[in-house]
Amino acid sequence: MSHFNLPSGLQRGLPFIVSADWSPEEALAVFELVNDLRDVIWEKYQVPIQHLLKKQRRPTRKAKSFVSANNNAPPF
Numbered sequence: 001m002s003h004f005n006l007p008s009g010l011q012r013g014l015p016f017i018v019s020a021d022w023s024p025e026e027a028l029a030v031f032e033l034v035n036d037l038r039d040v041i042w043e044k045y046q047v048p049i050q051h052l053l054k055k056q057r058r059p060t061r062k063a064k065s066f067v068s069a070n071n072n073a074p075p076f
Helices: 024-057
Strands: none
Touching: none
16 A cells, blocks of 8 residues: 555545546536535534634643743843
């Protein structure tokens, strides 16, 4: 199985191949379908998706403080 790069970062699943010979009308039809699907999913799962994204994007450890001991100014 070849690896493919998705914006989600997923490395497993079904690869989606976009044909190089679609007409602009075909490409627009697929784009609108995917956009409509996204809107329907967002309408139903907006709050749980937001909570999950917040949880996934939370830093895993505390960031180091860059406050100087002298006058509470950054060290630069």
